[in-house]
Each structure stands twice: as C-alpha cells, then as structure tokens.
Amino acid sequence: MAGNIKLHVEDLTISFKTTQGLVRAVRGVSFDLHEGETLAIVGESGSGKSVTSRTIMGILAGNGIIDDGKIIYEGEDLTKVDEDHFHEIRGNKIGMIFQDPMSSLNPIMKIGKQVTEGMILNGKHLENRYKALFHESKTTLNRLHREKKSLKVELKENLKAIKTGDSSADGMVLKEECNAALANVKAAIPAAKKKLVVDKKAAKIAIALEWKNEQKRVAKLVSDVKANLADSDGEAKQAYIDEINVLQENLKRFKKVTKRQATERAIEIMNEVGIPDPVRRLNQYPFQFSGGMRQRIVIAIALTASPDVLICDEPTTALDVTIQSQILELINDLKRERNLSVIFITHDLGVVANMADRIAVMYAGKVVEVGTAEDIFYNPRHPYTWALLSSMPDLDSKDRLVAIPGTPPNMLFPPKGDAFADRNQYAMKIDFERQPPMFKISETHRAATWLLHPDAPKAEMPEVIKVRIDRMLAQSEEETV
Numbered sequence: 145m146a147g148n149i150k151l152h153v154e155d156l157t158i159s160f161k162t163t164q165g166l167v168r169a170v171r172g173v174s175f176d177l178h179e180g181e182t183l184a185i186v187g188e189s190g191s192g193k194s195v196t197s198r199t200i201m202g203i204l205a206g207n208g209i210i211d212d213g214k215i216i217y218e219g220e221d222l223t224k225v226d227e228d229h230f231h232e233i234r235g236n237k238i239g240m241i242f243q244d245p246m247s248s249l250n251p252i253m254k255i256g257k258q259v260t261e262g263m264i265l266n267g268k269h270l271e272n273r274y275k276a277l278f279h280e281s282k283t284t285l286n287r288l289h290r291e292k293k294s295l296k297v298e299l300k301e302n303l304k305a306i307k308t309g310d311s312s313a314d315g316m317v318l319k320e321e322c323n324a325a326l327a328n329v330k331a332a333i334p335a336a337k338k339k340l341v342v343d344k345k346a347a348k349i350a351i352a353l354e355w356k357n358e359q360k361r362v363a364k365l366v367s368d369v370k371a372n373l374a375d376s377d378g379e380a381k382q383a384y385i386d387e388i389n390v391l392q393e394n395l396k397r398f399k400k401v402t403k404r405q406a407t408e409r410a411i412e413i414m415n416e417v418g419i420p421d422p423v424r425r426l427n428q429y430p431f432q433f434s435g436g437m438r439q440r441i442v443i444a445i446a447l448t449a450s451p452d453v454l455i456c457d458e459p460t461t462a463l464d465v466t467i468q469s470q471i472l473e474l475i476n477d478l479k480r481e482r483n484l485s486v487i488f489i490t491h492d493l494g495v496v497a498n499m500a501d502r503i504a505v506m507y508a509g510k511v512v513e514v515g516t517a518e519d520i521f522y523n524p525r526h527p528y529t530w531a532l533l534s535s536m537p538d539l540d541s542k543d544r545l546v547a548i549p550g551t552p553p554n555m556l557f558p559p560k561g562d563a564f565a566d567r568n569q570y571a572m573k574i575d576f577e578r579q580p581p582m583f584k585i586s587e588t589h590r591a592a593t594w595l596l597h598p599d600a601p602k603a604e605m606p607e608v609i610k611v612r613i614d615r616m617l618a619q620s621e622e623e624t625v
Contacts, residue, residue: 183487185490
C-alpha cells in the first residue's frame, strides 16, 4: 500500500434536481486515496465518476445536491467548507485535468496568459499569510454556525414528529438533548466571534510589520548598491543597475507573484510537460496546438500551483492511441517526480492497466468492486467487472468481443436491488430484491455481489477472461525468466 490517507470519501450521496424529479447520480460512494498512489475510478458513461470528482473539487453543477456523506481532506470535510476557503484549496492543493482540452482553454486568449493567470490571481503571498494566521478561528466559527443550523433543523423535525405522534417514547428525551446541544453552540458563538476579531487584528499587525521590515531590508541593500554605482562605469555600472532591478523585483515577489515570475514559472512547467520552445509557444493561441499539446497545456495549468492531489477526468479520451500513451507516461512521470496522489477517471480499463495502483469499479452511482490492479485484472469477482474485461480487446484477441447487453438503469427511479441485475446473466432472485453489501475477498479486495455470499451457487468467470489471465501470467513468467 502507498502512504498515509490523503483523501477520504465516505458514503457520498449526490442527486440532481430536474423537471422530472431527482436523479440519484451517486449513491453511497466510499473510498480512500493514499499518499503517492494512483486510484483509477472506472465505469461506463453515467456511472457517477465525473460527478464524484467534481464534488471533490467543489464545482458541482448548480442543480446538484450533496444529500449525505463526507470528503475529508487535511482534517476538513470539503462538503461543509465555505466557498471562500474552498477557493484556497481548489487548484492550490487539489488540481484537475479535464476531459476535453479545447473546451478547457479559452480559444481567444494566448496560452501564456492562461497558464500564468492562476498563479497571479492566487499568488498574493502577504494576503495569503494574513488569512492563514486567523484561519483556525474562522473555521471554528463557521463550524459552530453550521452546527447551529443543523441542530435547528433536527429540533424542528423532532418537534414535528412529537406533534404528529410519529416519535418514539424517547422523543422528548431527544428534544431535550437537542435543545441542550443547541444552547451550548449558541453560547460558544460569541466567544468564537470575539477570538476571530482579536486574531484578525493581531494578524494585520504581524503582516504589516513583516512587510515593513522587508522593505527596510531591501532599501538598505539598494542603498549600498547605489553607493557603489556612483563610482563605477561601463559593465560594472550595468551590473549594479541589474542588481538593483533584481532586488526591487524580489521585493515585489515577497508581496505577490509578479508577471515576470509567473512567466518564468510557466516556461519551466511547459518544459516539464514536454512542450518544445515554450518561450515562443506562450504567445500562441490554443488552435495553433495539436490535441496532444493542448492536453499538455491543461496539465501544465493544473501543475502551476503545485497541488498534492491531481484528479484526471478522462484526459486521454479525445486523443489517438499514440498520444494517449505519451500523456499517460507524462502523468506517471509527474506523479513520481512530485509525489502526487492521483485519481484517474476513465471508462476504459485498458488505459489504467499499467498506471493504477488500485482500481474502483463504479456502476449506477455505486462502487461495485475495489482492489489493487492485480486484484481487478487477475481475480475480478463482480459480474460487471467481468463484462468490462470481456469487452476490452487486446493484441492477442481473436474471438468476437462480448458486448454488455441492455442499458444502465434510469436513475430517476433507482432499482431496489442490485442495479446491474437486469444486465447480469448470473443474477439471482435476491439481486432484484436487495442491494448486496461489500463482501471482503482479501485485505485489499472487496466486491458488492450476492455471488460472494456463502449460500450462493458457484459462478465461473467468462472463459475469455480466464484465457486472457492465463496468457498474461505466462507472459509475465517468461519476462521474469
């Protein structure tokens, strides 16, 4: 297993309001992303992969509702974070590469401006340090306000249940407990507000002093250089002038990211992602780049803020297989060099075969199987995973590929049982009546299928997958020898 847990998603449930009703897009999704690993989320279109990733980024569509669940990052639940704070996390700590690079880039804006824009907007060093000094107090106050709101809703529902007679005998006890908790929260809010005001004032004084001291330090250095400048000429004089310019530029950089600094960083990152002649390319427009180069630009933009979590939402879908391979190799290299934690979203298991550490298979808004790459490719246990693998070609495939019959369920009316039952040739009666739990196969491997129940009839994986696994194992042994 990779390092510590970087991102924890627990029982995430998301719906979308439509004119026809609520679409249940994500239903109780849970997974962990470990430090330095690549987690691939695989499934056909409409399975909830992109909705999950957009929720993590805090860019869920306006009609989206987070019904339940948690997204824990650095000890904070991102589903409860206000937009002002999320703005500091999005891009800076969690970056995203979108599916279509042409729609991600502004076609009438030069590449240089698009790569540097985020750095300039978010690179207000003094302002960011100022906000960091009272961040804890602000978070505490926001948490208390959320608790107050939540307790009020809970109390209202409790009182309604008591009034209508739907409450149990403990209804009054719950009401008193809720009232007591609400009173405690209300009592804590004034003190939290006062602490925030005090911390803000202290932060303002500290940052002003820091800026003043830096100005004095640079002014002294400039004064010393100017003293030497008066007694010099020719190349020596120009060297002193250049030194003064560097000192003044560094003073500006102490306060915020300057255009020059952002441009230097953009050139450095464009080199890193394999874009030739980046100085010239900065002045070009997206239409002057190939599809693969545009995707490299999108990756460069995501990396400018040096995030530690990178979400790749089908970044190779619109590219031909040769360019796909280059982009996948690039993402792998960047992951190793920067120790990134990567969530890679795709509908194609073949794309992640050589880059995923773990794979989560999604269907109809639920994770139906999760395990290491070896678990999923060499020991798949869910019929949907079998279906995906059976429909995936390889270089040695001679037989006709097996298509998955039927269509995904209408999520306006989620199925009562296993969502894959209607398309599953191994489905039993219970599949149509009850949703299967996650059965533990090994320490790293789990799957949600009633076929893993001790009383279930034995079901063998399709022959085409068995043959493929035997062939891959044989090839692996030959390479080892």
